[in-house]
Amino acid sequence: xxxxxxxxxxxxxxxxxxxxxxxxxxxxGVHHATVIRHxxxxxxxxxxxxxxxxxxxxxxTEAGEALAQVGRVTDEQFAQLGTRLSGAGSGISGDxxxxxxxxxxxxxxxxxAELGQTYPELTVRVRTERRVxxxxxxxxxxxxxxxxxxxxxxNVVQPLMDIAVALYxxxxxxxRHGLPASDADLAQHRFVAEEGEDARAPHIRWLDTLDPKPRxxxxxxxxxxxxxxxxxGMGLGFLYGPYVxxxxxxxxxxxxxxxxxxxxxxxVDLHRTPKVQAAMAVIKEVLRA
Numbered sequence: 001x002x003x004x005x006x007x008x009x010x011x012x013x014x015x016x017x018x019x020x021x022x023x024x025x026x027x028x029g030v031h032h033a034t035v036i037r038h039x040x041x042x043x044x045x046x047x048x049x050x051x052x053x054x055x056x057x058x059x060x061t062e063a064g065e066a067l068a069q070v071g072r073v074t075d076e077q078f079a080q081l082g083t084r085l086s087g088a089g090s091g092i093s094g095d096x097x098x099x100x101x102x103x104x105x106x107x108x109x110x111x112x113a114e115l116g117q118t119y120p121e122l123t124v125r126v127r128t129e130r131r132v133x134x135x136x137x138x139x140x141x142x143x144x145x146x147x148x149x150x151x152x153x154x155n156v157v158q159p160l161m162d163i164a165v166a167l168y169x170x171x172x173x174x175x176r177h178g179l180p181a182s183d184a185d186l187a188q189h190r191f192v193a194e195e196g197e198d199a200r201a202p203h204i205r206w207l208d209t210l211d212p213k214p215r216x217x218x219x220x221x222x223x224x225x226x227x228x229x230x231x232x233g234m235g236l237g238f239l240y241g242p243y244v245x246x247x248x249x250x251x252x253x254x255x256x257x258x259x260x261x262x263x264x265x266x267x268v269d270l271h272r273t274p275k276v277q278a279a280m281a282v283i284k285e286v287l288r289a
Contacts, residue, residue: 006074011038012050013071016064020057042067092278093121100144102128103194103223104262106243107163108144111286115279122275135267141276143265144283147200150263156271158280160262161287165203165238167252172233179251180236187212192229192237196221203238203258262287 014024015035025032039058043050050064060068096115100108105128112124133139136154143150150157169179180186191214193204207214217235220226230237236251238258244250264283270276 008038008042009067009071010075011035012042012064013068013075015039015051015058016060016068017072018057019059023057092119092275094275095123095125096142096275096279097125097127097140098142098144098279099127099129099133099140101146101223104128104144104146104163107240107262107287108283111283114286115282118282119278135265135270141266141270142279144262145265146260146262149261150265154268156266156268158264158284160264160284162259163240163262164254164259165240166250166254166258167236168230168239168244168248169236169251170231170233171247171249173235174249176233179249183210186210186214186236190215190217190235192216192218192226192235194221194223194226195219201238202260206257207238 011024011028011034014027015021018024018027021032021035025035028035039050046063048063049061050067051058051060098108098112105126108126112126115122115124127133127140132145133143135141135143136152144160146163177189180189187210191207193207193214193216194201218226218229220229226237227239229235230239231245231248239248241254264280266276266280
């Protein structure tokens with residue numbers, strides 16, 4: 001039997017993703033009774049069970065997983081289409097989608113504040129995902145990326161800035177363990193560092209070249225968790241200077257080999273649109289200052 005309602009499919013996807021009716025209702029901005037009605041209507045129309053109900057929530061069946069997958073892909077395609085259409089207009093208004101890594105998001109805050117002040121009709125949406133969003137699919141208008149120069153075809157890549165980090169310790173760590181005076185002393189200390197995708201950063205690669213190898217007290221793929229662990233005295237760690245709390249102690253100043261280049265990336269189809277050009281100009285001016 002044909003499926004006639006996109007709303008119901010999207011509801012099924014959000015229930016599968018959240019695992020609860022209340023979570024799906026919150027994500028969709030609807031009442032929980034609407035979510036239940038959509039799921040019941042779909043199951044009745046299709047003649048299959050989409051979810052197993054239990055006290056902790058809803059678990060998708062095999063049929064539910066298949067339907068949720070269709071909902072996810074379709075929702076992403078609608079979002080991509082919206083991004084392309086909104087970027088093609090002549091005015092500087094509507095949505096502007098910027099993608100970057102979670103660790104780089106704080107760098108953008110001053111620029112985004114200036115962007116909002118200059119263009120009040122613009123709504124800035126920042127997507128901090130570790131997955132590299134595909135600009136050619138319209139998943140974002142522009143990207144801020146760090147590390148090696150992006151090489152995707154049809155992208156316009158511009159150098160933005162160097163992200164210089166220094167080695168820091170909290171007062172609590174210094175009190176308990178003292179501070180290293182040289183690279184040779186680092187073997188006597190413990191560290192906090194990123195892992196996963198963030199472990200490709202130059203300062204982490206440098207740390208892993210030490211002999212003997214560094215002792216890690218804490219690692220996480222979330223930059224905020226690493227920053228909190230450094231502040232809590234769990235170990236020495238690398239931080240970006242402008243966002244370091246005043247009480248933190250600089251153990252070793254920034255070095256060129258610890259710095260990572262940041263890149264401003266746009267797709268050729270949207271690069272010349274007024275919205276993207278305006279955003280790039282503000283981001284360059286603020287970050288380079």
